[in-house]
Amino acid sequence: MTTPNxxxxxxxxxxxxxxxxxxPLPGEHLVYDDSPVIDLENxxxxxxxxxxxxxxxxxxxxxxxxxxPKLQSYTTPFILGAPVIGFGIVVVLRSEKExxxxxxxxxxxxxxEAYTVQPYIEVVPNPGGAFPLTRYASLLGTPGLSAFxxxxxxxEAAPGKTIFVSAGASGVGSMVVQLSKLxxxxxIASAGTDEKVEYLKSLGADVTFNYKKESYSSFLxxxxxxxxxxxxxxxxxxxxxxxxxxxxxxxxxxxxxGDYQRAPEERYGIKNTTxxxxxxxxxxxxxxxxxxxxxxxxxxAEIPALVxxxxxxxxxxxxxGLENAPDAFLKMLKGGESxxxxxxxVAKE
Amino acid sequence: MTTPNxxxxxxxxxxxxxxxxxxPLPGEHLVYDDSPVIDLENxxxxxxxxxxxxxxxxxxxxxxxxxxPKLQSYTTPFILGAPVIGFGIVVVLRSEKExxxxxxxxxxxxxxEAYTVQPYIEVVPNPGGAFPLTRYASLLGTPGLSAFxxxxxxxEAAPGKTIFVSAGASGVGSMVVQLSKLxxxxxIASAGTDEKVEYLKSLGADVTFNYKKESYSSFLxxxxxxxxxxxxxxxxxxxxxxxxxxxxxxxxxxxxxGDYQRAPEERYGIKNTTxxxxxxxxxxxxxxxxxxxxxxxxxxAEIPALVxxxxxxxxxxxxxGLENAPDAFLKMLKGGESxxxxxxxVAKE
Numbered sequence: 289m290t291t292p293n294x295x296x297x298x299x300x301x302x303x304x305x306x307x308x309x310x311x312p313l314p315g316e317h318l319v320y321d322d323s324p325v326i327d328l329e330n331x332x333x334x335x336x337x338x339x340x341x342x343x344x345x346x347x348x349x350x351x352x353x354x355x356x357p358k359l360q361s362y363t364t365p366f367i368l369g370a371p372v373i374g375f376g377i378v379v380v381l382r383s384e385k386e387x388x389x390x391x392x393x394x395x396x397x398x399x400x401e402a403y404t405v406q407p408y409i410e411v412v413p414n415p416g417g418a419f420p421l422t423r424y425a426s427l428l429g430t431p432g433l434s435a436f437x438x439x440x441x442x443x444e445a446a447p448g449k450t451i452f453v454s455a456g457a458s459g460v461g462s463m464v465v466q467l468s469k470l471x472x473x474x475x476i477a478s479a480g481t482d483e484k485v486e487y488l489k490s491l492g493a494d495v496t497f498n499y500k501k502e503s504y505s506s507f508l509x510x511x512x513x514x515x516x517x518x519x520x521x522x523x524x525x526x527x528x529x530x531x532x533x534x535x536x537x538x539x540x541x542x543x544x545x546g547d548y549q550r551a552p553e554e555r556y557g558i559k560n561t562t563x564x565x566x567x568x569x570x571x572x573x574x575x576x577x578x579x580x581x582x583x584x585x586x587x588x589a590e591i592p593a594l595v596x597x598x599x600x601x602x603x604x605x606x607x608x609g610l611e612n613a614p615d616a617f618l619k620m621l622k623g624g625e626s627x628x629x630x631x632x633x634v635a636k637e
Numbered sequence: 638m639t640t641p642n643x644x645x646x647x648x649x650x651x652x653x654x655x656x657x658x659x660x661p662l663p664g665e666h667l668v669y670d671d672s673p674v675i676d677l678e679n680x681x682x683x684x685x686x687x688x689x690x691x692x693x694x695x696x697x698x699x700x701x702x703x704x705x706p707k708l709q710s711y712t713t714p715f716i717l718g719a720p721v722i723g724f725g726i727v728v729v730l731r732s733e734k735e736x737x738x739x740x741x742x743x744x745x746x747x748x749x750e751a752y753t754v755q756p757y758i759e760v761v762p763n764p765g766g767a768f769p770l771t772r773y774a775s776l777l778g779t780p781g782l783s784a785f786x787x788x789x790x791x792x793e794a795a796p797g798k799t800i801f802v803s804a805g806a807s808g809v810g811s812m813v814v815q816l817s818k819l820x821x822x823x824x825i826a827s828a829g830t831d832e833k834v835e836y837l838k839s840l841g842a843d844v845t846f847n848y849k850k851e852s853y854s855s856f857l858x859x860x861x862x863x864x865x866x867x868x869x870x871x872x873x874x875x876x877x878x879x880x881x882x883x884x885x886x887x888x889x890x891x892x893x894x895g896d897y898q899r900a901p902e903e904r905y906g907i908k909n910t911t912x913x914x915x916x917x918x919x920x921x922x923x924x925x926x927x928x929x930x931x932x933x934x935x936x937x938a939e940i941p942a943l944v945x946x947x948x949x950x951x952x953x954x955x956x957x958g959l960e961n962a963p964d965a966f967l968k969m970l971k972g973g974e975s976x977x978x979x980x981x982x983v984a985k986e
Contacts, residue, residue: 352915362884362915522911535711536927544911557906562871562893565922566701566711573914578885 290325295401298366314614336407339378341634345425346617371399426629427602431459437579444538447472455520457484459629504528521546523556541573603628639674644750647715663963685756688727690983694774695966720748775978776951780808786928793887796821804869806833808978853877870895872905890922952977959983
C-alpha cells in the first residue's frame with residue numbers, strides 16, 4: 289500500500305546569471321510536488337530508519353545553497369530536481385538502527401518531504417517536555433543557538449555596555465536582544481515595521497526604531513554611544529554602525545538580510561571602511577557550526593530552563609502544510625509582514 | 638641677535654565642505670612661512686629646552702588632523718594658522734630640564750619649524766650608532782613600529798601561511814613584507830609602479846603585481862590561496878581581499894591610502910561584506926599607540942639589530958629643506974613616483 293510522499297523540489301536557480309541574488313519564487317524555483325508515493329510499511333531501511341516530518345524551519349542559510357554549483361560558498365549547493373534540505377523535526381515510524389526506536393523525536397538537516405528514510409540525525413533533547421516542538425525551530429533551534437554561540441563567543445558582552453541589534457525582531461535578533469538584557473546591557477534595536485518595534489519593546493529593548501521611517505545613520509547619530517553591534521542586515525546598517533560606534537568596539541557579523549534579495553553587484557557599498565582602523569574596530573563573522581563545539585553545552589544547560597521560566601520569549605509565525613513551505617521561505621527572506629520566527633508545521637504527529 | 642625660524646603653517650582645510658577628503662596643496666593649505674625669527678641665546682625656556690629640527694617624517698596620519706575641527710576623529714585637529722605637528726628628530730641646543738643636555742638627540746611629535754622650545758619629547762635610543770638619523774623616520778620610526786606592532790599583535794602570522802600586503806612598497810608595507818619573510822611566510826604584494834614592484838622583489842616578496850596593470854580581484858583570483866591580508870589601501874583592495882581570502886582568515890586594517898585623496902562620499906563602496914560571516918573573517922583595525930605598550934619593548938630589542946645586520950632593508954626617498962616639506966607630504970600621500978619612505982632632512986646638525 290502506498291501513501292503520498294509530497295516534497296518541495298529545488299527546481300530552478302534564482303537569477304541564474306549570478307546564482308546568489310534574487311528571491312526564490314514558489315512554483316518557479318521552489319516547487320511543491322505531490323506526485324511521489326512511498327510504501328511506509330515495506331520501504332527498505334538499509335540499517336537506517338523511516339521518519340515523518342513534523343516541523344520544518346525556513347532559514348536564511350538555505351538561500352545560499354540555492355545557487356549555481358560553480359559558485360563556491362560555505363555550504364554545498366542544492367541539487368536541481370532534488371528536495372530542499374533544511375533543519376526539521378521528525379518522528380521515527382520504523383527503525384533498524386540500534387538506539388533509535390519508533391516514536392523518537394529527532395531533528396537536524398532533513399529533506400523537505402513528508403517521509404524520509406535516513407541514516408542519522410540527532411535525537412531531540414527533552415521532547416514533549418515544557419516546550420512545544422516548534423520551539424526547536426525557533427528559540428531552541430538554529431536561530432536561538434546562532435544567537436547564543438555568537439553572543440557568547442564574539443560579542444564581548446558585558447554589563448553596562450550598550451549593544452545595537454539590527455533586525456532585532458528576527459529569530460536571531462530577538463534572542464540577542466534578550467540575552468543582552470539578561471547580561472545587564474542597554475539595547476538599541478531596529479526593525480522594519482511598527483508592529484515589530486512594539487515586539488522589540490516587549491522583549492525589553494530600551495531604544496527602538498523603524499529603519500523604514502528613520503535611517504540607521506540618522507537614528508544612531510542621535511542615540512549613540514554603543515560599544516557592540518550585532519549585524520543581521522549588512523549594507524546600510526553595517527555602514528551606519530561603523531560610522532557611529534565607539535572606538536575599540538566589537539561588531540559581530542551574523543547575517544545580511546538586506547543582501548539576500550539583491551544580486552552581488554546591486555548590493556549596498558560600504559564606503560567608510562577607513563574607520564575600521566581609525567576606530568580600532570574588531571569585526572568578526574561566524575557560522576553556527578564553528579562555535580557549537582565550544583558553546584553548545586552551555587546553551588543546552590542554560591537556555592531551555594530560561595525558556596521554561598519565561599525569561600526568554602520568542603514569537604513564532606506558524607504556517608501549516610508542506611505545500612506552503614516555499615511561501616514560508618519567501619516570507620522569511622522578505623521579512624516585513626510577520627512578527628516572530630517563521631515555522632512550518634507539516635504534520636501534528 | 639635673531640635667527641630666522643621658518644615653519645610650515647596649516648593655512649586652510651582641504652575641501653572645507655568635508656574636511657576629510659582631497660589633497661592638501663603646498664602654498665594653499667600648507668604654507669611655508671619664513672618670516673618668524675627666534676633669539677636662540679635668549680628665548681626663555683621656562684624649564685624646558687630648545688631644539689633644532691633635523692629630520693621630519695611626513696606620514697598619512699597627519700592628513701587626518703588637517704580637518705574641520707567640528708569633525709570628530711581619532712586625533713585632535715590642527716589649529717588653523719599654527720604649524721603642522723608631526724614626528725621629527727631634533728637636537729637639543731639649550732636645556733633647563735634635568736636629564737636633558739645640549740647635544741641630545743630626541744624624537745617625537747614636534748612642530749614643523751626650524752627651532753622649538755618644548756617641554757618634552759623622547760630621547761632617541763642609540764643616536765649616531767649604526768644608523769643614519771633618517772632611519773628613525775622609516776624602519777625605526779612610525780612606519781617600522783606600525784608594521785611591527787600590528788604584525789605581532791593582529792596578523793596571526795605563522796610559518797607556512799601566505800600573506801597579501803597591499804601598498805607593499807610603502808614604509809609600513811615594505812616592513813610587513815620583510816617581517817613576513819623572516820617568519821617563514823609566502824608573500825603576495827602589490828604596488829602602483831613597475832619600479833616599486835621590482836623593489837618588492839628585492840625585499841623578498843614571492844608574488845608581486847602592479848595593481849594599475851591588473852586589478853586586485855583579477856590577480857588575487859589567480860594567485861590565491863592566502864590566509865592573511867594586510868590592508869594599507871582600503872576600498873577596492875579590501876573588497877578583492879575579502880572576495881578571495883580563505884575562510885577563517887585575518888585581515889589587519891592599517892591604513893587606507895586609496896581613500897586619502899577622496900571625499901567620503903566619493904570613496905569606493907565595498908559590496909561583499911556578506912562574506913565576512915560566510916568566510917568567518919576577523920577584521921581588525923589598529924593605531925600604533927594602542928599596541929605600543931605591549932610590543933614596543935620587543936621592537937627595540939629585535940629590530941635595530943636586524944637593521945644593523947642588513948636583514949631588514951628600507952629605501953628612503955630623501956627630500957632636503959623645510960621649505961619642501963609640504964611637497965614631500967603631498968608626494969607621500971599621492972604615492973606613485975618615488976620608491977621608499979619619504980623623509981625630509983631639514984638640517985644636518
